[in-house]
Amino acid sequence: xxxxxxxxxxxxxxxxxxxEVLLTEGEPLDNVPRNAKExxxxxxxxxxxxGTTHKVVIKK
Amino acid sequence: xxxxxxLSIIAFSGDFDKLTAVFTLGTGAAAVGYExxxxxxxxxxxxxxxxxGRSFTGGNWLTKLFGFMMGGLKVTPTSRFxxxxxxxxxxxxxxxKNNVAMLEELVGAAKALGINLYACEMAMHVLGLKKEDxxxxxxxxxxxxxxxxxxxxxxxxxx
Numbered sequence: 001x002x003x004x005x006x007x008x009x010x011x012x013x014x015x016x017x018x019x020e021v022l023l024t025e026g027e028p029l030d031n032v033p034r035n036a037k038e039x040x041x042x043x044x045x046x047x048x049x050x051g052t053t054h055k056v057v058i059k060k
Numbered sequence: 061x062x063x064x065x066x067l068s069i070i071a072f073s074g075d076f077d078k079l080t081a082v083f084t085l086g087t088g089a090a091a092v093g094y095e096x097x098x099x100x101x102x103x104x105x106x107x108x109x110x111x112x113g114r115s116f117t118g119g120n121w122l123t124k125l126f127g128f129m130m131g132g133l134k135v136t137p138t139s140r141f142x143x144x145x146x147x148x149x150x151x152x153x154x155x156x157k158n159n160v161a162m163l164e165e166l167v168g169a170a171k172a173l174g175i176n177l178y179a180c181e182m183a184m185h186v187l188g189l190k191k192e193d194x195x196x197x198x199x200x201x202x203x204x205x206x207x208x209x210x211x212x213x214x215x216x217x218x219x
Contacts, residue, residue: 001084001161001169007091008172035092 002028003035006058010041013060018044025052032056066095066214068207073219074103074130075139076148076163082107082219083166090173095214098170099207100198101180105187106130107167108177108194119188126187133163171197178202178210 006021013019023029033043033056042059049055067089071082082098090096100108109132111117117127138147155162161169170177177198179191184201191201202210 001087001166004087004091004161004169004173008169011172039093 003032006032006036007039010036010058010060015060017060019058019060021056021058022049023054023056025054029054029056033058064095065089065093066097066211068097068099068211068214068216070207070216070218071098071100071104071107072102073139074106074136076136076151077138077140078219079104079107079133079136080163080166083163083170084161085217086175087166087169087173090170090175096170096173096175097178097207097210098175099178099180099202099210102183102187103130105179105183105189105194106136107133108179108198109133109189110193110195117189117193123186123188127189130187133167136163176210178207 002023006019009019021032023032029046033046036043036058044057044059046054046056067086069082069086071079073079082104086096086098109117112132112134114128114131114135116124118124135145136148137145138151141147141150143150152162179194179198179201181201181203184190191198
């Protein structure tokens with residue numbers, strides 16, 4: 001569901017726009033950047049925020 | 061696209077938990093680029109009814125009564141632990157608490173991702189339902205032969 005939500009948000013953006021997604025460790029953090037890359041988006045950064053939360057920056 | 065991956069699901073069950081599985085799989089596959097077809101038949105038709113609560117939808121008194129008893133998306137029972145309708149409320153509470161997507165949200169995502177929703181012609185006849193009784197996103201009313209043609213070359217699930 002995390003990638004489903006990410007994908008829907010990405011579809012609302014124009015090419016070149018940036019989307020920031022907050023993800024918890026484990027499956028969401030593994031699968032969102034991987035799927036984004038596979039779908040042809042650019043994953044600009046993955047950084048630790050706090051606890052188990054990470055911020056992923058994706059460019060459409 | 062000829063080489064696009066494809067997932068087709070026959071949604072037979074009208075249970076809250078099984079429909080959650082249908083839409084979780086469907087939206088997950090659509091998000092990673094699959095073409096997704098969901099064919100709603102019999103109890104599963106409850107998920108795509110325009111009226112999400114209980115209403116006397118149907119042709120004659122008998123199907124109207126069935127329509128009321130079956131209800132729509134908001135009153136779907138759970139396949140186990142239904143406890144006369146208390147079960148779904150407990151599961152909804154647990155899902156909300158754990159930040160898991162609710163059935164209505166998943167249906168919304170399915171629409172946003174452009175998943176193809178189809179209704180079974182035969183079940184509609186039996187239950188006295190018309191295409192107008194369903195949400196406008198329902199693309200078409202189909203029979204077995206058309207569904208087989210649609211699902212050809214992909215994976216098919218029966219839930």
